[in-house]
Structures are given as structure tokens and as C-alpha cells.
Amino acid sequence: MTDPAALRSARPLLAYSLADLEARVVELGGRAFHARVVRKAVLEQGVLEYADMTSLSADLRARLDAEIPILAAVESARTVANDGTTKLLLSFPPREGGRDKPATIEVVHMPSLKPTEEDEVGATLCVSTQAGCPVACPFCASGLAGLDRNLDAHEILEQYVRGRALGPLKRSVVMGIGEPFLNLPAVTAALDVVHDEMGLGSRKITVSTVGFPDRLHRAARDNPRYQLAISLHTPDDEQRAELVPAMAGTTVDEILEAGDDWFQQTGREVTYEYALLGGVNDSVGHVQRLAEKLRGRRCTVNVIPYNPSESLPFHRPSSAAVEAFQTRLQEAGVVATVRWSRGLDGAAACGQLRSRNLD
Numbered sequence: 146m147t148d149p150a151a152l153r154s155a156r157p158l159l160a161y162s163l164a165d166l167e168a169r170v171v172e173l174g175g176r177a178f179h180a181r182v183v184r185k186a187v188l189e190q191g192v193l194e195y196a197d198m199t200s201l202s203a204d205l206r207a208r209l210d211a212e213i214p215i216l217a218a219v220e221s222a223r224t225v226a227n228d229g230t231t232k233l234l235l236s237f238p239p240r241e242g243g244r245d246k247p248a249t250i251e252v253v254h255m256p257s258l259k260p261t262e263e264d265e266v267g268a269t270l271c272v273s274t275q276a277g278c279p280v281a282c283p284f285c286a287s288g289l290a291g292l293d294r295n296l297d298a299h300e301i302l303e304q305y306v307r308g309r310a311l312g313p314l315k316r317s318v319v320m321g322i323g324e325p326f327l328n329l330p331a332v333t334a335a336l337d338v339v340h341d342e343m344g345l346g347s348r349k350i351t352v353s354t355v356g357f358p359d360r361l362h363r364a365a366r367d368n369p370r371y372q373l374a375i376s377l378h379t380p381d382d383e384q385r386a387e388l389v390p391a392m393a394g395t396t397v398d399e400i401l402e403a404g405d406d407w408f409q410q411t412g413r414e415v416t417y418e419y420a421l422l423g424g425v426n427d428s429v430g431h432v433q434r435l436a437e438k439l440r441g442r443r444c445t446v447n448v449i450p451y452n453p454s455e456s457l458p459f460h461r462p463s464s465a466a467v468e469a470f471q472t473r474l475q476e477a478g479v480v481a482t483v484r485w486s487r488g489l490d491g492a493a494a495c496g497q498l499r500s501r502n503l504d
């Protein structure tokens with residue numbers, strides 16, 4: 146459990162706009178352009194200590210260090226799996242003068258397993274957008290205790306800064322704790338900085354949502370700088386209402402139509418994610434009905450064998466069952482991939498480390 150006294154309350158660097166930072170740096174005795182130097186060092190070069198910004202005077206570095214913390218969160222826990230996957234548990238302090246709750250989230254850094262010469266060097270970073278999640282999928286530890294609060298843009302951005310401190314990044318998935326489309330202004334603001342100042346291209350960033358059709362239709366018109374993944378999990382309306390409770394009342398067809406609209410507006414294909422739960426949504430009938438729904442659509446299905454969580458009554462299908470599901474989809478004419486999970490020895494299921502610590 147995080148000690149609240151350990152949480153810092155000063156406004157952190159990543160919460161400043163450039164204009165605000167310039168004004169503050171001048172107040173602290175620096176010149177306006179020093180703000181750009183600081184921002185560039187942190188976001189472009191991954192420098193996390195003012196002491197290492199040697200182009201600034203020692204006086205200014207000391208004043209910045211005393212007044213503007215570079216990072217806001219406390220790292221409460223860290224697990225490192227045998228495959229190099231690192232999961233950080235971060236606690237951000239309350240906002241609004243302390244009336245808000247602290248926000249405890251996970252960020253996961255997954256280095257490439259078998260880098261080849263053609264591979265870009267770097268890891269995939271999975272970031273969170275909310276502390277807890279109001280969608281309450283019954284197979285997900287993140288949804289167990291509901292929503293504490295949305296993250297601010299700087300709190301999402303800090304996950305990238307901390308992730309890069311663990312090693313270079315080559316792509317990012319916004320698939321951690323929370324539903325990004327319920328906090329989209331903050332997500333978009335953070336991803337704009339990741340794109341513009343940290344150099345991660347829009348094809349290297351994927352945002353994963355449960356697929357609120359209205360929000361998807363609106364966002365598609367804003368020329369978003371990310372790829373879209375929609376967590377579908379089943380072709381059947383009734384079962385989807387059970388697996389994704391916040392979407393009860395929205396049909397699978399409405400979601401697929403929003404995905405089609407996204408493709409038409411942005412020119413980028415949608416990936417449909419399918420968490421494969423043993424004995425729940427992995428039958429031959431599920432494959433047939435899913436293939437029927439997707440036939441003729443430009444999209445990919447990403448089958449994700451379920452990552453078991455100790456407190457939840459779901460299990461992962463056998464490898465043979467996962468492969469059979471994928472093969473049947475492919476034979477039915479649907480492009481299908483399998484994403485095997487990483488870091489199984491490191492509390493890998495989404496929200497597992499957080500729920501253990503909140504307990």
C-alpha cells in the first residue's frame with residue numbers, strides 16, 4: 146500500500162504547457178529558451194535528473210530541482226519476468242488540492258523477444274488511462290473495484306517517460322488499466338506529445354477500446370494519430386453484454402459499423418481483439434458466427450489467449466484450442482493472428498499487480 150505522505154504535490158514538469166514552463170523558468174531566474182532545453186532533455190533524450198542537464202547553470206538546475214519535479218508518481222512496486230517484461234506500479238498523488246484520490250496504475254515495458262537485424266530496436270510499452278475501470282469486464286482484474294479516477298494527460302505521458310527510461314521504445318499500446326475512450330481528451334493530448342516530441346509515429350501507437358459507437362464515429366473525424374483496436378470478445382449480443390457490461394444495449398453490428406466508418410474516414414484498418422476464454426467464447430459456433438459477421442470487412446482479428454488472474458474464475462484455453470480457433474477463422478477467410486502474452490511470471494494479467502497492492 147502506498148504511503149500517501151510519500152506522494153509529492155508540487156506541479157510536475159509534464160503538467161506544464163511550454164508557455165507556462167517558459168514563464169516559470171523566467172521566474173526562477175532562467176531564460177525562456179531554457180524551458181525548451183528542459184523539455185527536450187526529458188522528452189527527446191530521456192534525461193530524468195536536472196543534474197544531468199549540464200547546459201543549464203548549476204543555480205538554475207538547483208532551483209528547478211526544488212520547484213518543479215520531473216516526475217509526479219511514486220513507484221510502489223516493480224516486477225521483472227524471465228522474458229525481460231517489466232511491470233511498474235505507479236501511484237500519482239491526489240489532484241485538486243488533495244480532495245481527489247491518488248491514482249494507482251500499471252505500466253508494462255516488453256522488450257522484443259528475438260530481435261533480428263531487420264527489427265527496429267526497442268520495446269512495446271503498454272500504458273494505462275484510468276485508475277481502475279468502470280467497464281467492469283468480469284474477466285479483468287482492473288475492473289474489479291470500479292473506477293477511482295481518470296488520469297491527467299501528464300500522468301499518461303509520464304508512463305512513456307518512465308517506460309523509455311527502461312529502454313528504447315519502438316511501439317506503444319494503450320491497453321492497460323482503463324477505457325481510453327472514456328478519457329479521450331487526456332489520452333489525445335498525451336499521445337500528441339508522444340508523437341511530436343518523443344518521436345513515436347502514429348502507426349506505432351495503438352489505442353484499444355471496447356468500442357462505444359458514438360465516440361468512435363466522432364473520433365474518426367478528428368484525424369487521430371493512432372491505430373484502433375476494438376475489444377470484441379464475442380460475436381453474440383447477449384454474451385457481449387455479460388463480458389463487457391458497460392456496453393449492454395449496444396449490438397455487435399453497431400460496433401462493427403463504427404469500425405467500418407473508422408476505416409472509411411481514416412484509411413486505417415481496425416483490429417478486433419478477442420480475449421479467448423476457455424469454455425466461454427472459444428467454441429466452433431463462436432468461430433462460425435464471428436466469421437460470418439466479419440466476412441467482407443477489411444480488418445484483422447487478434448486472438449488473445451486469456452491471461453489468468455488468481456481472483457477470477459476464468460481460464461486460458463489450451464494452446465491447441467487457441468491454434469484451432471485461429472485456423473478456423475483463417476479458413477473462413479478472416480485475417481487472424483494470435484498474441485501470446487508476455488511476462489507470465491510477473492503478475493502479467495492486466496490489473497493483477499494493482500489489485501494485489503490495493504488489497
Ligand code: SF4
Binds near residue numbers: 278281282323324495
Ligand atoms: S478489460 Fe479493459 S475495459 Fe474491461 S474492465 Fe478491464 S480495463 Fe476495463
